[in-house]
Amino acid sequence: MSVLPLIFTSGWASGINAYAVVLLLGLFGATGVSDDVPEALQRPDVLIVAGALFLVEAVADKIPYVDSFWDALHTVVRPVAGGVVAALLAGEDGSLSQLAAGAVGGTTALISHLVKAGTRMAVNTSPEPASNIVVSLLEDLTVAGVVTFAIFHPVAASIVAAVLLLIGVLITFFLVRRIRAFLRRRREKRLAKRQGLAGPPAG
Template sequence: MLEILTGAGLATASGLNAFIPMLAMGLLARFTSLVTLPAGWEWLSNEWVMVIIGVLLVLDVVADKVPAVDHVNDIIQTVVRPAAGGIVFGAGASSQTAAVTDPASFFTSNAWVPVAIGVVVALATHLLKAGTRAGANVVTAGAAAPALSVTEDAMSVGLTFAAIIVPVLVIVFLLVLGLLFWVLFRRMRRIRDARRARASGSEPPVPPLPPAPAAS
């Protein structure tokens, strides 16, 4: 059960930012005892791999905060984020971590299963993120992009470390993430409907001010 939560948390984090979970797993495996990567996934802790992932992370973080550029970045990431989700679900679910000291043999002997699950989870998260971001950019003329991007990066970091250290907290993060998307969607729809009402002239007329009292 904990392996599934670890993989799901990492894959969801990848759907928000492809490179944060991969870099975190590589760094933690190389420099700490919190993660021990299984055979076949040790390449994540290779120094050159981590350098490349770090450079890609910086580029993604910057591009994701610029209106219009973030939309192009989301199109590119439609391939990258699901692939990253498959990698971190496969690696995370079969790794020894601070919370999981004996990964289930199912995840190590059927390595394609967690990878496939991770691809689906990350793709679903990415599509929800990209759709919400596109709507927010239209409603706010791009002004919301930086704030939303910072929130998504923070959620990705939080999910990553929760998945590795306290997998049960992944459930809380997923509930909060779903709530945030729901609130944002409702707010965008309310703003859009108000703009349409103003454009069509269907807003109720403003009542006239009461007459001023006559001077005595």
């Protein structure tokens, strides 16, 4: 069976939480649940690092504004992780198909990451922190559920991932105004703070 559906799903999930994807796939492979997981993801050191970073992200991702800062740091990390995982799933022979798989995984992860980051910026316009926690928990549960589903039903899971990605893109599109207003207020606050530090003009 082609691993393309699993590659697409892992790319989508990596754009939301790359560490969870590496950890879940590694555990599924190490425990013998799936034979499609490459040995590189099953290594104990990879699982330990992925688990530690997953815990850090689980906290940072639920704190207002910290989550957006964390997303900014991972603008490169998540797409690269999606591409690497995809290439490993496709095989380790350096073939054209492996490069194509890496491109699919990386591109999907980038789009998914941009959707996540844009949605979080909109959520941060709300003054209360509960929405950040709820959204983060939903993301974690969705990633875990879809990746697990992909191990047993890769084609169906890839369809679910594609639908969720499309919905996310549409939601982000409609939230553009709110995101722009949020960025404008941040710029105005920074400007006001700099003017306040400069003090009143000399008379």
